[in-house]
Amino acid sequence: MNNLTFGRYSPFNTFTHKLDPRNKIFLMIVLFVCVFLKVTVWSSTLIIAGALFLFMICVMLISKVSVLSLLKSLGAMWILFLFLLIIYMFVPNPAYKADHIAFTINNYPVYYDAFIQWGYIVIRLVMMLMVTMILTSTTKPMDLTYGLEWYLTPLKLVKFPSHIVAMTLSIALRFIPTLIDETNRIIKAQSSRGVDFNHGGIFKRFKAIFALIIPLFVSAITRSEELSDAMEARGYDPYAKRTRYRKLQFHLVDLLALIIVLLVFGAILFLVIYNNHVSQVDIIYWISGVHPII
Amino acid sequence: MKCVSIKNLTYAYIKDRPVIKDLSLDIEEGEYVSLVGHNGCGKSTLAKLLVGLLFANQGSIEICGLELNSKNINEIRKKVAIVFQNPDNQFIGATVEDDIAFSLENMCVPREEMLTLVPEYAKKVGMEQFLTKEPGYLSGGQKQRVAVADALIRNPEILILDEATSMLDPAGKQDILNLVKKMRSENPNLTIISITHDINEAYDSDRIVLMHEGVNVLSCTPVELFEKTDIISKYNLDLPFVIELKTKIKKLGIDVKESDSLETIGVKLCK
Numbered sequence: 001m002n003n004l005t006f007g008r009y010s011p012f013n014t015f016t017h018k019l020d021p022r023n024k025i026f027l028m029i030v031l032f033v034c035v036f037l038k039v040t041v042w043s044s045t046l047i048i049a050g051a052l053f054l055f056m057i058c059v060m061l062i063s064k065v066s067v068l069s070l071l072k073s074l075g076a077m078w079i080l081f082l083f084l085l086i087i088y089m090f091v092p093n094p095a096y097k098a099d100h101i102a103f104t105i106n107n108y109p110v111y112y113d114a115f116i117q118w119g120y121i122v123i124r125l126v127m128m129l130m131v132t133m134i135l136t137s138t139t140k141p142m143d144l145t146y147g148l149e150w151y152l153t154p155l156k157l158v159k160f161p162s163h164i165v166a167m168t169l170s171i172a173l174r175f176i177p178t179l180i181d182e183t184n185r186i187i188k189a190q191s192s193r194g195v196d197f198n199h200g201g202i203f204k205r206f207k208a209i210f211a212l213i214i215p216l217f218v219s220a221i222t223r224s225e226e227l228s229d230a231m232e233a234r235g236y237d238p239y240a241k242r243t244r245y246r247k248l249q250f251h252l253v254d255l256l257a258l259i260i261v262l263l264v265f266g267a268i269l270f271l272v273i274y275n276n277h278v279s280q281v282d283i284i285y286w287i288s289g290v291h292p293i294i
Numbered sequence: 295m296k297c298v299s300i301k302n303l304t305y306a307y308i309k310d311r312p313v314i315k316d317l318s319l320d321i322e323e324g325e326y327v328s329l330v331g332h333n334g335c336g337k338s339t340l341a342k343l344l345v346g347l348l349f350a351n352q353g354s355i356e357i358c359g360l361e362l363n364s365k366n367i368n369e370i371r372k373k374v375a376i377v378f379q380n381p382d383n384q385f386i387g388a389t390v391e392d393d394i395a396f397s398l399e400n401m402c403v404p405r406e407e408m409l410t411l412v413p414e415y416a417k418k419v420g421m422e423q424f425l426t427k428e429p430g431y432l433s434g435g436q437k438q439r440v441a442v443a444d445a446l447i448r449n450p451e452i453l454i455l456d457e458a459t460s461m462l463d464p465a466g467k468q469d470i471l472n473l474v475k476k477m478r479s480e481n482p483n484l485t486i487i488s489i490t491h492d493i494n495e496a497y498d499s500d501r502i503v504l505m506h507e508g509v510n511v512l513s514c515t516p517v518e519l520f521e522k523t524d525i526i527s528k529y530n531l532d533l534p535f536v537i538e539l540k541t542k543i544k545k546l547g548i549d550v551k552e553s554d555s556l557e558t559i560g561v562k563l564c565k
């Protein structure tokens with residue numbers, strides 16, 4: 001229960017930490033779009049992806065996001081990558097060119113293109129993971145909620161209760177550590193009464209989990225009831241007007257970050273449009289004057 | 295002036311099994327009243343009725359001249375603040391400052407005012423260094439101090455402590471009790487209703503109300519209560535440390551009066 005390390009907020013005071021959460025959410029979406037833009041010529045796509053990758057590594061280093069925890073979460077994804085590789089290798093695709101056979105297994109051809117396709121997907125997944133990690137480890141969960149609430153505000157016009165959703169989210173986030181503590185306590189209490197969580201077959205363990213889940217739910221419900229009492233007693237009315245203690249502010253650094261990311265986005269977009277609609281010349285040829293091998 | 299006036303109050307969670315039976319009680323402004331009694335005698339239910347979390351089946355509650363009903367519940371909640379037992383389950387904000395500001399947000403206090411009020415009240419409860427801390431990094435006593443700050447920031451006329459110290463360690467408990475004393479000296483008009491199992495805590499109050507099975511059996515000053523040995527043995531109450539000390543000294547043949555303070559007893563002992 002204690003190894004929820006992926007993208008956990010780390011309290012530093014870097015450039016990225018100082019950004020407005022609303023801005024960070026927007027930039028995250030822009031970077032996602034960048035990651036998924038595809039050029040018809042594969043070599044250009046890989047070069048763009050590589051440049052983007054370098055950019056993200058820089059951002060990670062600036063924001064002091066631990067590269068180790070990125071590697072750890074990648075380590076946890078190796079099965080997915082392997083699975084994708086197998087799929088790309090063995091599922092026939094009409095787009096693969098007949099003369100691109102890399103090798104054959106029992107007369108079944110495996111194409112170079114399969115590896116290239118696989119490369120696209122893997123690098124995209126890694127970059128998405130990186131962007132998400134940068135966001136969550138430089139932004140307090142609560143600030144993320146405030147940011148999300150701001151994006152949901154227009155929905156108030158159609159009577160969507162964005163402030164209630166935000167309050168619910170923030171309380172849920174507030175209680176995660178409390179419930180983790182509670183879970184550990186129940187595990188200890190039940191172990192001392194003879195429940196074995198670590199041994200036995202799947203069925204036995206599944207049964208043991210019940211000894212954890214039921215008390216956890218009961219206590220969570222009691223807690224929520226007390227919490228709602230406390231909130232009500234302090235005058236909380238979800239439908240009444242409230243003032244805000246927290247205020248999100250768009251600073252100069254936000255503008256700077258926005259400009260940088262939009263420049264990256266613009267550059268990539270230009271390359272993509274140029275490659276897809278104006279000329280199919282690929283970047284390697286531009287730079288070196290030599291056509292790539294394939 | 296009467297601050298709380300409860301008349302013939304009856305409340306039942308399950309029909310025909312009332313937890314509070316025909317209870318009447320008056321509390322004066324500025325009074326410090328302790329509600330004592332065994333588990334299940336209806337103390338906490340009474341507290342919930344007083345802040346309008348529950349509504350009475352019969353009888354009425356008047357708070358500062360206003361009758362409590364679902365219409366003026368918001369008015370009444372501005373006058374009554376409550377601190378519950380479990381420090382974890384009443385910590386709503388993500389950090390100390392957010393939690394202290396929660397009530398102010400509900401009362402639509404402008405942000406500029408909040409920015410000065412929140413640190414001021416955090417300082418009052420000695421939590422000014424912890425403003426940006428999350429509840430996971432605080433002890434039970436610290437969380438409870440935040441809850442007290444949140445109750446005080448609403449500037450209530452009545453403060454209810456519903457076993458506010460029972461889940462704390464002795465140091466945390468003493469912190470809260472000292473805080474209550476300080477509040478009373480700063481604002482003598484603040485009425486305090488304290489629900490407690492700790493007889494030593496109740497001994498410090500102006501008046502003790504003893505409840506048993508939903509009825510208030512007795513309402514008198516602590517000194518008067520602990521003279522009534524028949525009631526004490528009937529309801530199985532503990533004796534406060536001071537009283538116990540006095541009876542033991544009396545057995546030694548030294549003449550001490552109920553009204554003597556610990557200092558005078560010390561002087562008499564030294565003779």
